[in-house]
Structure formats: C-alpha cells, structure tokens
Amino acid sequence: MxxxxxxxxTVSTIKDESIRGRKLLIVRKTDTTGNMTGEPFVAVDTVSAGAGDLVLITDGSSARFTSQTDNAPVDAVIVGVIDSLELGGEVTYRK
Amino acid sequence: MxxxxxxxxTVSTIKDESIRGRKLLIVRKTDTTGNMTGEPFVAVDTVSAGAGDLVLITDGSSARFTSQTDNAPVDAVIVGVIDSLELGGEVTYRK
Amino acid sequence: MxxxxxxxxTVSTIKDESIRGRKLLIVRKTDTTGNMTGEPFVAVDTVSAGAGDLVLITDGSSARFTSQTDNAPVDAVIVGVIDSLELGGEVTYRK
Amino acid sequence: MxxxxxxxxTVSTIKDESIRGRKLLIVRKTDTTGNMTGEPFVAVDTVSAGAGDLVLITDGSSARFTSQTDNAPVDAVIVGVIDSLELGGEVTYRK
Amino acid sequence: MxxxxxxxxTVSTIKDESIRGRKLLIVRKTDTTGNMTGEPFVAVDTVSAGAGDLVLITDGSSARFTSQTDNAPVDAVIVGVIDSLELGGEVTYRK
Known part of the structure; x- marks a missing residue:
C-alpha cells in the first residue's frame, strides 16, 4: 500500500452505477514524514478521509476488494487513515 | 484513477470481438490544472468523451469492470468526464 | 493500451502448453508518430503482426482475455494493428 | 517478488474487517546486498518479520493469495524472510 | 513479458505452502543483446533455468497461471529460456 x-x-460525470456518487479524492504519495513525493491521482474514499489526512492507498485489482468497491471499475482506494508512522523506534508522523 | x-x-484493425468497434482514444496524464505530464496511451471510451475533455482513467484489470468492457482484453478505460478539480478550497480546473 | x-x-524453450508455439514478438513503446520511446519487451501476437507494424498492446491480467491467450501465463498481448493515429484533426501516423 | x-x-484506522488488526510494515526495496534503493511503501506482514529483516514482497493481485490476505484489499504482502542472497557463487547477503 | x-x-524462510520449496532466482531485465538494464528482482523458476540464462519473465497476476504457481502468492515467474533474439533479420542474442 x-x-x-x-x-x-474531483467532481465528474460518471455513467457507471457502481462508482457514481462515491467520493473521489485527489491524493499524492508521500515519504514517511508526510511530505509529498508523487504525482496526483484519484482514489475512491471508503473511510471518510478528508483533505490533509495521511492515508493508506491500495491500488490495482485489490482496490475492488472493499465492500464499497466490489466489482467496480476502480484502481485505487483509500483503505485507512494513518494515525502514526514509526521508523527505528522514532515516530516520524502523528496525526 | x-x-x-x-x-x-486511433483507427486499428482488431480481431477481438469484444473491443472491435469501440472508440479508442489517445490520452495523456495531466496535473490538477489539466496540463499534460505523461506519455500518450490508448483508453477505451465508455462515456462519449471527446478531444479536449479531461477524464478519469481506470487502468489494469479494473478496466474490464464496466458494462462495455466486461471480459474484454483492455487495460485502460475512461470511466468519467471531469467537471471540476478542487485543491485546498480552490478550483484548479473547471470544464 | x-x-x-x-x-x-524471440525463439524460446517454453514448457507451458498454453503459450508454446505462440509467436512472441519484441516490441517497443512509441509516441503518436511511431517513434520508439520505451524499452523492448515481449508480447504474444494474436493478430498476425510483423516487424515494422505499429500495434496496440494490452498488458497485465487483461492480456489473458483474448481467445488465444485465455488462462495463459502471459502479461502482454498484441490486440490490434494500428492503421492511423489522429491528434487534433491531424493524422500523425498512417500505416 | x-x-x-x-x-x-504504521498505525492506521482501518474499517475493512479483513485487514484490521494486521501488522502493516513500512518497507523499502533494496539491491542484492540489502542497501535500500526504493521509496517506502506499506506491506502486510504474514511471516512475523521485524525491523531490519530483509524480506520478499509479493505485490499486485497476488498479494491476496496468502491464507492471511485472502480476498483482502491489500496490494503488497511479505511472503518470506530472506536468509541469504547469492550471486555468481558469492554470498552477497546473509541474515 | x-x-x-x-x-x-535466494534462500528464504517462507510459510506459504504453495511457494515453499520453489526455486527463487534473482533476475535483472536486459536489452535485446542480453546486457542488464534493470534492477534485480526475484522470480519463481518453472523451467529449470540457471545463472547466466536469458529468460522470459511473466509478471503480475499472470505469474499465477502456470501449473507450478497456480493460486500461489507470486508476482513474477520464469516461463521460458530464450534461445535467440532477432531484430531486423539480425540475430542479437544466441544462447
């Protein structure tokens, strides 16, 4: 992840029933302190995340394996809100 | 996405029944203002998108999970036309 | 795609029944004029393509969704021969 | 792999039953001597790995094919702890 | 591929029954003459390949579609040993 x-x-005109109405958030990959390092992409929110949250993204086919995205044409889903990250005994990020 | x-x-000679006749559009990834940043690739259109539209692309196996691409050998599909993108309360793109 | x-x-010694005997072509990704931009990789031919043809490649799990590659351990398949590419009303490639 | x-x-607030409670470790790809070369990402631990272990990561859909991650929305899983790596008859890493 | x-x-301590005991080889992507261009990764051997062999690698979900890797948590498999590569009528590699 x-x-x-x-x-x-993002607000989009979507025909597919299975993703219409889902919250589609723009996210960017970060390092372990929360600094952005990647390009923006769009992920389906399944955990009521909001702007400023550090989240866990599952991509690829596994993005369809949540109860809210089952069999939907989505390739990235937010599966968790990160509370803290720890490296070598040191907390590098805390919500 | x-x-x-x-x-x-693109106009192509395609043998596979499931994608023959589908509209195959050339797209390039953009940033959140619509400026192109990625290399061109081809996606199946399922939402009547046209040149100049900013769209949402689902790729990988999930591209087969629309009613029009079910079980077809496609790895990228346009699932939505983007109406607007918003970052930090500011609209960065509007159709 | x-x-x-x-x-x-490529000529290879392959044990798997489902891909033995298939034509395995070396391809490189191109831009919209047909100029090569990517590294070489190998794709299963399903459309009688030949050297010099510009083709459409489907990769990932969807490469298994043609009649010739069903359930085979292949991750890239040629699904079409490109006849022409058009950008902004201008033909950028014609076979 | x-x-x-x-x-x-990482400690995260996760709604999905199938991954809640799983140990989510931060990992970085390395070369064959164990020196880190890649960006950090998160993988589900299925082998009781710990900080400092060199591990084998399976990603993509195959990450769902362990007994602990079956049908879960995960895209990276630790499937083994590496004991040694050998190149050209020379051991380049030993635990 | x-x-x-x-x-x-690689020698690893692996819990999963379906891959325990499999030969896990370290490979690097090459160009069409056999010169290494990519970073090392690990692939399951299904064709009795050995060090120095140029091989065909299938990755992603399709790596599970050989008789030896069926439903196993593997994302890269060696499906063939390359005998020769030919570009433009010229042999660029011969075993």
Missing amino acids: QIALVIGS | QIALVIGS | QIALVIGS | QIALVIGS | QIALVIGS
Missing part, C-alpha cells in the same frame, strides 16, 4: 496525502477532490 | 486529457484517436 | 512498434522476435 | 528491507510500522 | 538475465538465487 502507498502512504499518501489527501489534497483535493 | 488517473486524471488525463483526451488528445486524439 | 500502449502504442508500440514491432521490432523483432 | 521484490527484495526489501523492513524499516518501520 | 520481460527479457531478463538470471544472476543469482
């Missing part, structure tokens, strides 16, 4: 920061949202 | 701009189309 | 140029072929 | 070093852990 | 060179092997 990727560590990513929620930075925004 | 990726944010991408539709820039063109 | 990727736009790629067929540049060669 | 990737060769990676376990460097830390 | 990728063209890769087998450069070594």
